[in-house]
Amino acid sequence: MEDVKARRKLQSSEEDQMDLIRGPWTVEEDFKLINYIALHGEGRWNSLARCSGLKRTGKSCRLRWLNYLRPDIRRGNITLEEQLLILELHFRWGNRWSKIAQHLPGRTDNEIKNYWRTRVQKHAKQLKCDVNSKQFKDTMRYLWMPRLVERIQAASASATTTTDNGTAQMFLRQGVVGNEYTARATPSYTPENSSTTTVGSSDSVSDLTNCYNNGFHVNNNPNPGYSFQASSQVDYYNNNNNHGDVGMDFQTNNYQPLLDGGDLSDNLLNAEDFLFLQQQFNFNM
DNA sequence: AACGCCCGCAACCGCGTTAGA
DNA sequence: TTCTAACGCGGTTGCGGGCGT
Structure with missing residues (x-):
């Protein structure tokens, strides 16, 4: 050596x-x-x-x-579908950027790593919690990811009425739809009626689903001292599922109306979500 | 207009792994 | 089997542009 x-x-x-x-x-x-x-x-x-x-x-x-x-490099903003996939795969593999990048055609490990560090870690910082903490992971799982699914579906619905863009639909059918958060967030979806296969992966999503069902379920929380009520997050989410077109600027805590053609990708949670989370975190810290 | 600060991203660095001589 | 060059990965750095003052 x-x-x-x-x-x-x-x-x-x-x-x-x-x-x-x-x-x-x-x-x-x-x-x-x-x-x-x-x-x-x-x-x-x-x-x-x-x-x-x-x-x-x-x-x-x-x-x-x-x-x-490289000619097959894909440039431009990370799409909602890609964000969802990155979150999902990071749950599985952690900082295995290269492995994650293999499932996002045209994206490089560097790009994904930068995305994670600049966007995801930034949000963790704003919530005053560690990006690897259980709290933040729960936030992603029970709020962030359902929101992404919702947006993808919304985009998909409007796309089918305007253009022939079936990407989001295809993604939802093939991609990260096999998990509990998706089932809760999308009424039309149930694990039973889905022929789930994960994009570019042979092991489906069963490991994550099992992980969720076995050790992570909100009604069977293995950590009694853990007071962040994930179930209330989901209920909260489901009861406030009509967020409309108001995004949240995390930098300033100001409402920002989302203009047509703007980049929505950073406005992952709306103001209510964010304040609710802040209360949860501050209360429990 | 000038300045300083912040953020995003391209590029670098260090090190573990792999391949082939 | 050993050695070494090459490859690949993850962490880190620093440049440049945008933005506020």
Whole structure:
């Protein structure tokens, strides 16, 4: 192990002496890399870096290609469906970004990691709880995810009347619909009538569902000292399921009317949800 | 207009794993 | 079997743009 470290240190200092470029890539460098890969294919990144004439490390070339230049990269905002899938998969695998990214075609592990750190962790911070805490996970499970499902369905419903966009419907049929939170949030859905298969996964959603039923059910909470009443969250959610088009700006705690064409993806919970949660957290802390 | 602060994201770093010589 | 180069992953850093003052 010490040998490996010494070797890597040596290699690093050698790279320094080769006046390699670091930092943002230029358009010319991008073109060079794209052209080289078009001719020779990807892989063998160190030799690619040498032969292409790029003054970059192989690592840097690989990262630039995989995270930015690859033709199948999907750019733009993370969609509601993708958000839901990320939350779901993070429940299963934690910070296994690469594994999670495999289930989101066109998205990179870097992008998902950044999404998690900038959006999800931000909301945890605003609720003054740890992103890995049970409380925050419950929030995601019983409020955030049902809200996402609701929005996806709403978007899907309007899409079917306006355009031929069946993505959300397909996602709901195939994706993360097998869990309790979805069953509660979507009256038309029941686990029994769903032929559930998880997108890109062979193990379905049974593990999560089992996890929920066996150790996580709101009426059978294994942690007696845990006072965050998840069931009340769900009831609250179900009783206030007509949130309308008012979003919440977490930054300022101000209501923000959601304008047509705006990005709704950040307004995951509305004001009532958020205040309710804050009360729950503050009360229990 | 200038400045400072904050946030999002691209890129880097360190290290474990894998492949093949 | 061992060694080492290459790959891949997760954590971290720092740049640049947006926004408020």
